[in-house]
Amino acid sequence: MRLWRSAAPPAPRVAHVLRKYDPAEWGGTETHVAAITRELAARGWGVEVHAPAGPTAADNALAPGVALRRFGAFCPYVGDRTSLRALRAAGGNIVSIDEPLRLLGDRGLALAHVHTSGRIAGGVRTAMRLTGRPYVISAHGPVMVDTEILAEESARRQRGVWDLGSPFGLLLGARRVLEDAARILVFNEREREALAAHHGDRAVCMDHGVDAARFAGGDAARARARWPELGEGPVVALVGRMAAQKNQALAVAAFARGAPADHRLALAGAETDPGYRAAVEREARALGVADRVRFLGNVRPADVPDLLARASLVLVPSTHETFGLAVLEGWAAERPVLFARRSALAGLAQALGDDGGVAVPTLDTGAWAAAMGRVLASEPERRAAAAAGAALVRARFCWTRVAARLVALYAEVLEEAQRSPAPHAARRRAAEGRTG
Structure with a gap:
């Protein structure tokens, strides 16, 4: 035996x-x-x-x-x-x-x-x-x-x-x-x-x-304590390294034209293109929104869900992406994401079934400002976009x-x-x- x-x-x-x-x-x-x-x-x-x-x-x-x-x-x-x-x-x-x-x-x-x-x-x-x-x-x-x-x-x-x-x-x-x-x-x-x-x-x-449970567990109260400079009003957030590819300059320009006066824009990410942050700061001053744009610098991965929980809208205006992980993270946090229908991001728009609602087909500032203004003005549209993105994440994009x-x-x-x-x-x- x-x-x-x-x-x-x-x-x-x-x-x-x-x-x-x-x-x-x-x-x-x-x-x-x-x-x-x-x-x-x-x-x-x-x-x-x-x-x-x-x-x-x-x-x-x-x-x-x-x-x-x-x-x-x-x-x-x-x-x-x-x-x-x-x-x-x-x-x-x-x-x-x-x-x-x-x-x-x-x-x-x-x-x-x-x-x-x-x-x-x-x-x-x-x-x-x-x-x-x-x-x-x-x-x-x-x-x-x-x-x-x-x-x-x-x-x-x-x-x-x-x-x-x-x-x-x-x-x-x-x-x-x-x-x-x-x-x-x-x-x-x-x-x-x-x-x-x-x-x-x-x-x-x-x-x-994307870890849907982790991102859905973000805490807006923790974010308020962590970043008091964002104030108590609504927040629009962009999470990505400070670089021309991530296109924070477009986010600032569209925010200046399309966001209500009580909103703030949070730009989170380490600078990897030297001089780019300074250029974006100059743009914010020139457009008269420097007091409403906050540069948070590098944010630890553990803190990103809290920042997204604080946001009414997430922006991904990248000039190009090979996939678009920031879009998934916004969806997993159950937030509406306004993103560029370009390169691989067009595939995410197709998967979402979006024909131009939250996927902007151009990098034109006017188009982005109009889309941002429309989405921020409509809570039902934001809620529907967030629900659709979260459902897609659960169905297709889990790490398991x-x-x-x-x-x-x-x-x-x-x-x-x-x-x-x-x-x-x-x-x-x-x-x-x-x-x-």
Whole structure:
């Protein structure tokens, strides 16, 4: 008779690799990684988050079982100090030798999941290929759609600096990251279709998720105590880093023309485009609403639900988004969200079934002012929009559902890796043979 049970196989380990993890400059990618790693850990996966050197104090964003491991990296640019700071904060194509060496030495990792592109991703690619293990990449920015916007942003950030890192990119195979990835995860169907034309079924569209219970539990009274400068009147809120992409300038201009005089505008988010906050402040003064616009700076993720609970309306006037997590957070907080029907946000408008009510089809100030004025004047419209968004979040965008799909995808990738060291390359050769 058997007197013992065989030990269960150890849980697979996965490393999520980012180009930045800083609670003082929190963004959508960090929110996504913190939530998805929490879900993976709850399902028995061994999960780590790898990021360049930064704050080491506990931030309570990662689950207790998720390790944060820092690695050395450097920004291979020279030039203007302000521009260099902007590159480090948002768009710099940084280099790490430390991280690929760590991945090479840690053979216990089953796969890597990289959440950036460029040279950091190239280092992951090289280490995983040398050790015969797969990696997947999540594209949290434009890849083949809205690329002109990306090129414009990159050129603006790199004004006054010179990039000396091209040899590192060549050495690490940074330009082959997508070509050699087991899966390329994107967050809107337009991007998936464009990538599929080059990478076939390795391009996969995924949803983001949101913790509906946490956001619905926001407390307006706590927000009043935390931000007394917002006063006691109605509040319109925009939560997002201070950057041209998030378009706080449009929010201020539309607020000046469309919001009643007793409303205040709360702009919450760390500045990642140096000088942009000052430009928005100048705009608020020029429009005569400086006394009604409050710049809250970086807001801890734990405090965002309270701020949203304080808001009568949430704004997302972004010039472009790869998904639109801020829209989901507003809906989860059971608040109406006025957002731009552009790039991936158009997909959220379609999912909501909105034909122009709270999804503004243009970035024209007049159109935004008119929409804001109409929604703020109608409590029934705000209530209906909030209810529709909250229902959509519960039906489609819960983290449990997103994580289940990701785990299934990981299982496919690991099974393919056992059968062949580069199954996607074999499929690509077969496809080329059929079309040649």
